[in-house]
Amino acid sequence: MKRRHRTRAAQGLRWLVYLLAVLLLNLPVIVTLLTSLKTDADINASPPIWLFHPTFMHYAEIFSDPTLDFPHYLVNSTSIALGATLLTIALALPAAYAIARLGIGASFLLPAVTNLRVLPLVIFAIPFYLAYQALGLLDTRLGMMIIGCLINLPLALIMLVGFLRELPRELDEAARVDGATLLGILRLVIIPLARPSIMAVAILSFIYAWNEFLFALILTTRHATPVTVGATYFITSWGVRWGATAAAMVVSVLPPLLLGLASHRFLARATTAGAVKG
Amino acid sequence: MSAAGRTIAFGQERRAGYWLLAPLIAFLVITLGFPLATDLVYSVSTVSFTALWSPHWRGLGNFVDVLQDPVFWQAAGFSLRFAVIATVAEVALGFALVLILNPLLERHGWLIAFLILPMMISPALIGIMYRLMLNDFVGIIPQYLDMIGIDANLLGPQCVFGTLVVIEVLQWTPFALLALLAAYQAIPAELVEAARIDGGGSLSVFRFVTWPLMLPALGITAFIRFIDSFRVFDQIYVLTGGGPGTMTTSMSLYIYRAFFEKQQIGLAVAASLLLLVAAVLLLRVSLTRLLRNEPA
Numbered sequence: 001m002k003r004r005h006r007t008r009a010a011q012g013l014r015w016l017v018y019l020l021a022v023l024l025l026n027l028p029v030i031v032t033l034l035t036s037l038k039t040d041a042d043i044n045a046s047p048p049i050w051l052f053h054p055t056f057m058h059y060a061e062i063f064s065d066p067t068l069d070f071p072h073y074l075v076n077s078t079s080i081a082l083g084a085t086l087l088t089i090a091l092a093l094p095a096a097y098a099i100a101r102l103g104i105g106a107s108f109l110l111p112a113v114t115n116l117r118v119l120p121l122v123i124f125a126i127p128f129y130l131a132y133q134a135l136g137l138l139d140t141r142l143g144m145m146i147i148g149c150l151i152n153l154p155l156a157l158i159m160l161v162g163f164l165r166e167l168p169r170e171l172d173e174a175a176r177v178d179g180a181t182l183l184g185i186l187r188l189v190i191i192p193l194a195r196p197s198i199m200a201v202a203i204l205s206f207i208y209a210w211n212e213f214l215f216a217l218i219l220t221t222r223h224a225t226p227v228t229v230g231a232t233y234f235i236t237s238w239g240v241r242w243g244a245t246a247a248a249m250v251v252s253v254l255p256p257l258l259l260g261l262a263s264h265r266f267l268a269r270a271t272t273a274g275a276v277k278g
Numbered sequence: 279m280s281a282a283g284r285t286i287a288f289g290q291e292r293r294a295g296y297w298l299l300a301p302l303i304a305f306l307v308i309t310l311g312f313p314l315a316t317d318l319v320y321s322v323s324t325v326s327f328t329a330l331w332s333p334h335w336r337g338l339g340n341f342v343d344v345l346q347d348p349v350f351w352q353a354a355g356f357s358l359r360f361a362v363i364a365t366v367a368e369v370a371l372g373f374a375l376v377l378i379l380n381p382l383l384e385r386h387g388w389l390i391a392f393l394i395l396p397m398m399i400s401p402a403l404i405g406i407m408y409r410l411m412l413n414d415f416v417g418i419i420p421q422y423l424d425m426i427g428i429d430a431n432l433l434g435p436q437c438v439f440g441t442l443v444v445i446e447v448l449q450w451t452p453f454a455l456l457a458l459l460a461a462y463q464a465i466p467a468e469l470v471e472a473a474r475i476d477g478g479g480s481l482s483v484f485r486f487v488t489w490p491l492m493l494p495a496l497g498i499t500a501f502i503r504f505i506d507s508f509r510v511f512d513q514i515y516v517l518t519g520g521g522p523g524t525m526t527t528s529m530s531l532y533i534y535r536a537f538f539e540k541q542q543i544g545l546a547v548a549a550s551l552l553l554l555v556a557a558v559l560l561l562r563v564s565l566t567r568l569l570r571n572e573p574a
Binding site: 014021022097104112113118128129133149157176210214228229249257261 | 291292294295296297298299301302303305306309310312313314316317320330375378379381382387388389390391392393394395396397398399400401402403404406407408409410411413415416418421422425448451452456505508509511512515516529530533534537538543546547550551553554557558560561
């Protein structure tokens with residue numbers, strides 16, 4: 001009897017720790033969300049108010065005020081992240097197939113790309129700036145897609161190689177015996193079989209490309225500015241309008257948060273894939 | 279990794295296989311080869327924004343300049359301290375959460391989703407959210423501190439390092455939690471059971487079963503967090519810009535400032551190469567050690 005009481009108390013404590021951890025870890029998002037729904041008067045109230053009549057005026061503001069340019073940043077982020085993701089999969093999937101199934105490149109390409117994950121990217125920032133200036137890629141979405149792809153390649157390649165190695169071999173062996181070409185096997189056998197894994201890699205690539213900041217800060221000025229950099233303009237250029245800033249932040253973190261929630265199962269795998277096994 | 283079970287391709291198929299690799303290799307050669315070559319050439323040259331394409335040979339002068347710059351050493355020290363403290367705190371907190379919450383997370387897997395949300399958010403945006411929370415007029419943190427009689431500027435010289443570390447730890451402890459949870463749940467239940475039957479209490483089960491089996495995962499997690507924290511840029515740029523003064527200038531911020539604010543291209547490039555060498559050395563040392571721990 002006593003024992004059961006004790007386990008129940010332990011269970012209760014676990015829930016308490018869980019709830020406190022969730023609250024503390026997500027506090028910035030919670031506070032930002034609440035701020036975005038307050039009137040300016042409520043935002044400035046001291047002490048802070050937690051119960052209030054929510055208003056969507058700041059959301060209307062960021063989408064209608066032409067001086068904010070927020071919709072433009074949002075379109076940029078979306079197209080850069082989508083383009084980077086497509087480019088990443090297009091480059092990594094065939095290579096992963098060659099490495100996992102044909103044993104080509106496993107000895108040199110996989111370690112090289114894995115090591116890339118470890119390099120501080122800032123060392124490439126200056127040459128990229130100079131090269132993009134010469135090539136006319138400064139402040140273009142295409143230029144930012146290339147960066148997004150470069151950032152995503154290590155994780156994408158390592159994860160895809162891992163996934164493809166786990167697929168049953170019988171099907172593509174059979175297709176090879178039947179004389180199918182490699183591209184045919186990739187298209188007709190591998191891609192349908194590996195679709196969930198490819199989706200997982202695509203979602204992660206999208207999140208990372210969406211969240212990129214350093215290169216966006218250096219390589220964009222206006223036309224291709226994504227939300228991560230655009231949001232900093234909110235607090236520097238014309239005094240702080242906290243309500244609009246908070247609303248813009250909520251909209252900006254929504255896509256990666258929703259994608260992350262939907263795919264949290266794959267994330268455990270992604271976190272450990274980064275550095276293990278070259 | 280054993281070669282057994284791997285199909286080895288021959289002849290025509292092998293050649294076709296290389297075509298599958300070719301686009302990726304070409305992409306990497308261009309996007310990495312060119313920057314590396316530029317870094318190398320510019321690091322030994324005198325170069326300015328007005329004469330970008332005609333660098334003059336300067337020898338090792340840029341490297342001497344970097345190594346004599348006190349701010350460079352300050353930035354290296356900042357990044358190192360920041361990364362070590364944040365990594366230790368993240369791994370310790372993540373491991374503690376795994377030990378406490380595992381029974382809960384094993385039964386209700388979806389609960390993990392709300393713990394790992396911070397990982398999905400751009401550090402730059404996290405930085406702006408903290409600017410909102412730390413703002414003197416509308417921020418909840420100064421307001422509540424004020425109510426209990428504490429008048430501290432959390433971004434002032436005294437507190438700023440601690441504030442930045444706490445922000446980093448709160449964002450990335452979920453990463454440690456996630457990575458360590460996977461390793462913890464992979465510990466075979468029979469091992470723990472056997473140790474129990476042999477009369478081991480909770481503490482000795484932890485010391486002789488859990489701890490040694492978790493060591494590789496702890497090492498890998500710490501390694502990933504260390505390299506990521508060492509190159510910190512986004513939230514510091516947004517929150518302090520490297521200040522007050524140069525107090526919170528990390529290595530990444532030092533290079534950024536040298537190039538974009540002071541326009542010292544040679545200096546910035548030489549610092550980049552030093553950072554690259556440090557990263558490669560670290561990689562060689564720690565990867566071989568990690569892989570030795572890891573049963574292949």
